[in-house]
Amino acid sequence: MPKILVCDDDRDIVSALRIYLESDGYTVICTYNGKEALNAVRTDPEISLVLLDIMMPEMDGIRTMTALREDRNLPVILLTAKSEDTDKILGLNLGADDYVTKPFHPVELLARVRSQLRRYLSLGGSPDREGALKIGGISLDDRRKEVQVDGEPVSLTPREYDILKLLMQNPGVVFKPEEIYRRIWNEEPYGAEGTVAVHVRHLREKLEITPSEPRYLKAVWGQGYRFEPVRETAQWKGDEAK
C-alpha cells in the first residue's frame, strides 16, 4: 500500500488524518514539524505522497516542500488555514500539486489524496494514446470520445464533451458563453447562451473534486470560461519512475 507522510504541528489533526488514511488502506508516517518530515522523506524512499501543513514552527510548509523537492519529486498536498487566494497561488507556483484549506472535510481530502496517488503511481503506466489530450489529471481521447479523470473514465453528454474539448484544445484561453454557444450549437444564441453556464456547471461537477473550488475548469467571472493549464510535476516523476 502506498506510504503517505503527514506533517502538522497539531497532533490531533495528524491522528485524525492517520485514522482516515489508514481506514482507506494507506500506510501513514506521522511527523510534527518540517525537519522531521524532511528526514523521513530522505530515509524512507517508499513514501509516495506528502501532506504538509503550511503554518508550522521551525520550518514552514513552503520551505519544507522546496527542500524536499530538491531530493525527490513527490506529489505534495498543502494543508492551509490561509484561505487567501494569494497563498494558494503561491503554493501552487512553488510546486505544490494540490491544496486543501482548513477546516477541511475528510471526504474531500481523501478524494484529493486518491487523485494525486493515482496520477503518481498508476497513470504513468497507461501509455499516452495517439490523439489524446492530456492536461493535469484529465485526458480526453477524441477517437474513442472518452474522458478520464485521474485514470477513471467519466461519462459526459455530447454537449459537455464538445465544450470540454473546445476548452482543452485552447488551454488558458477565455471563451465567452456566447462564443461557446456559437461554436458548439452552431447557431446564434439569441439569449440562449445561459444554457452554456448550466452545462459548464455540470461538467465541473463531473470533473472536479470540489466543484466550488475548481482546479481545471475555471469560471472567469464576467468574462467566460477557460481550462486552466496545470503544471505536471507529478507526471514527470511518474515517467521517471517508469
Added chain:
Amino acid sequence: MKKLRCSPTAKAVAVLLLCVMALLFLVSLLCLVELNNQNAFSYGYEYARQNLLGSLGRKQIDQIRDLYFYQGLQGSEIFPNTNLRFSITLDNGEDLYSNYQGEEFLWSGTMTVTLPYPSWVPGSYDSYGSSSGVLTTPVVTPTPKPTPEPTPETTLAPAYTPAPIEDETFLPVPTPTPRPALTPSDQAASSSPVEDPETAQIHAYVLSDLSQQDIFSYRLKLFSVLYRLRYFAVVLLVLSFLIGVFLFLFLIGAAGYRNTSGVVTNGWPERIPYDLFTCLCMVLFFFPLMIPFDGGVEYNILGFLLMAGMLLFSGLVLLEFCMSTAVRIKTRSLLSSCLSVRLFLWLCRCCRSAGAALLASLKNLPLIRRGVLITLVLFLLEFLLLAVTPSFDDDIALALILKDVLLLLGICWLLLSFRRLRDGAKALASGNLNARVSTDRLYFDMKDHAEDLNRIRDGMNAAVEERMKSERLRTELITNVSHDIKTPLTSIINYIDLLQKEEPQSETEQEYLDVLGRQSAKLKKLIEDLMEASKASTGNLPVNFEPCDLNVLMQQMLGEYEERFRAADLTPIFTSPEEAIPILADGRHMWRIFDNLLGNICKYAQPGTRVYLNTSCQRDRALVTFRNISREELNVSASELTERFTRGDSARSTDGNGLGLSIAESLTRLQGGEMLLTLDGDLFKVSLSFPLFRDSAERESIKP
C-alpha cells in the same frame, strides 16, 4: 417743488428773474454807493449836494486849465452854453478872460495855475507837454477871498464849513509863491505891467438857476432823485439780494433734473471733463471784464448797456458753472469726469500692470538669477543716486564697488543655501521622504533650518512606518487568528465525522452528533465569512480590476444557481439590453457579491414566486437590480439590514449569519460601486450601480 425742478420753463423763468434781480441789485448798489460817496447819509442832502458840486466843479476847472493854458483855446470856446461861468486873472492883475457877470451862483472855486513858461501868451500852444506843468502847479486857493456877492452864498457858506478841509486835501502842495508878496503887487500890477506874470488864477462859478442842460443840471437832478429814493434803494438792495439767493439756490437744487423720473442725469456740459470745463468758464467769465472801458462810458447809454450785457454774460457763465458743478456732485462724477484724474488713474493702472508683469517675469526666473538681478538693480540705483550728489569722488566709488561686490557674494551664498533648503522642503512636500537636506557648508540659522527639515522628514518617516507596520500587523492578526481558530475547528469537524462513523450507542447519541456536525459546519462558514467581512470592510483586500461584462456575469451566476432556484421553487426572470455592459471590477469579488445576493434570495424568498433580475445602463452608470418577494415579514429597516449580523428573520431560524449583505456592500464599495437596498412591503430590492467602462482605448490598454 418736485414738479417745478423738472420743468425747463420754470428754470428759464428763474434764470430771467435772477438776471433781473442781479440788475436791480447792481443798480441799487451803485445808487447807494453814489449816495454814500457824497456822504448823503451822514450829513444830509445839502452837504452832499455841495460835495457833488465841488467834485464836479473841480473837474471842470481842471479842464478849463488844460484847455486854456495848454490846448490854446480861447476863453469863449470853453464850455459855452453851460451853467458854468469862469474868469482867468494873471498874478499881475491882468484879466485874461471872464464871462461871469456877477450872477447868483451855487458854487464857486479858485485855482492858481503856474504859467507853462514865463513869456506865455494866451492862445499859444504848449509844445513841451502839458503833463509836467499840470502835475506841479495845480493850486486852488481857499474860496472865501473871491466872494464879492455874499447874497445866497452867505446862507450856504456856513453849511459847508468843512469845504476848506476838502480843499486842503485837493492841494497838498503849499503855494510856492509867497502870497503876501503877491498882494502888494496886485495893486502894482495895473500900474506896472512890465513885470512878467508867473501865475494865473481861475475862478469858476456854477450858476444857481441851472438854465442850461449840462452835466451839472443832469447830475444834480439825478442826485435829487436818488436822494429821494435812498430808503427804497436799501430795501431794493436787500430784497433783490434775498430773492436772487433764493433763485440761485433753486437753480442749483434743480440742476440735473431733466425729466420727471426724479433721477439726476448728465447733460451736454457734463460731458466736458470738469477741469477743462472750469478753465473754459474762467476764460469766458473774465473775458468781458478785461475789455478796457474809456472813462466817458459811464455817461453813455450805449456803453452802459454794453457793460451791463457783459456783466450779465459773466454772471450767466458763473451760474452755469455752479449748476454744472452741482449736477456733477449729484451724479458723483465730479472727480471721475476730470481729465487729470482720469489721466492719473490711467497712469496708476499702467504702473500697476507693469509692476505685475515685472513681478511675474521675476517669479519665473530661477531663484539665484532672480536674487542677483534684484541686487544688481539696487546697486545701479545706489550709484545713480550717488552720482547726482555733489560730494561724490573716486575714492568713495571704489569703496562702494568693493562693498557691493562683497555684498553680492554674500547674497549669492545666502541664495545658494536657501535654494538647498527650498528644494529639500519641496521634495518633502511632494511626499519624497527619502530626500535629506545636506547640511554641508550651511551655517548658522540655515543649518538649524536644514536640521529642522530633516527632523520633520524623520518624524514623517516614523509616522508612515508606524502606520504601515500597524497595517501589516492587522493583516497578520486576521490571518493568525483565522489560523488559530481554524486549526482546532478542523479537529472538531474531523473527530465528529469519525464519531458519526462509529456505531451509535443510542438514538440520542446519534442526535447529539448530528447537532454537533451541523453547528460545526455553521461555525466554519461563520469564521470564513467573518474573515472576509473584516477584510472587505477595512479595504484590506487586493482588487485586480479587469473588464467585466455584467450580462455575462449574470448568465454565469444563473447557470450556477439554476438548481438551487429550482430547489427553492423560484423562477428567475432575467432581462438585459442587447449590448454588453462593461465595468471595471475584480471578477472574484463580483462573484462573491452576486453569490451572496442570490444566496439570500434562495434562502429568504417566498417559494413559488418570481425573482426579477435586470441589468441596464443609465448614462455613465451600469445598474443591476435583484427583486424578490420576501417570505418573512420584513420588520427591519434597509440600513439595519446591511449592518453585520442583522437578518430579515429576527428569530434566526434559518441558516446564515447576517454577514452576506454587509460583505456584498463592502465589496461593492471597494470596487467603486454603490449598493442600495429598498424595502417596499414584502418587495425586497437590491440595486447595484457601477461606473460604466466605455472607453475602448482604455479597454485596449487594460487588456494586455
